[in-house]
Amino acid sequence: xxxxxxxxxxxxxxxxxxxxxxxxxxxxxxxxxxxxxxxxxxxxxxxxxxxxxxxxxxxxxxxxxxxxxxxxxxxxxxxxxxxxxxxxxxxxxxxxxxxxxxxx
Numbered sequence: 001x002x003x004x005x006x007x008x009x010x011x012x013x014x015x016x017x018x019x020x021x022x023x024x025x026x027x028x029x030x031x032x033x034x035x036x037x038x039x040x041x042x043x044x045x046x047x048x049x050x051x052x053x054x055x056x057x058x059x060x061x062x063x064x065x066x067x068x069x070x071x072x073x074x075x076x077x078x079x080x081x082x083x084x085x086x087x088x089x090x091x092x093x094x095x096x097x098x099x100x101x102x103x104x
Contacts, residue, residue: 009044012070013037027068034073045078049085052078 011017012034020030038045051057057078063069 007044007048009041010038010048010074017070031073034070035077038074038077045074045081048078049081052082053086 012020012030016025016030016033016037019025020027025033048057059071059075061069061071063071066072
């Protein structure tokens with residue numbers, strides 16, 4: 001991956017993003033749903049871990065709220081994945097990312 005890559009597949013799905021922008025989901029609900037999307041598609045973000053681990057990773061985004069937006073969720077996700085990856089030699093298990101209730 002080039003050092004200035006644009007990865008649109010890492011972004012939340014269009015439906016999820018629209019639901020959040022329209023106010024149909026609060027930030028907590030959006031975060032939970034986006035984290036499920038990330039867990040389901042590790043190939044979309046896995047390469048970012050290399051950059052985060054070996055140097056500086058800058059996420060460029062546009063949002064009205066600098067504290068409640070997809071980049072914040074992605075940054076937290078990547079930090080957690082780095083912690084998991086560095087602390088274990090086993091594959092990552094995403095079982096805890098999916099609530100039993102099956103909510104969106």
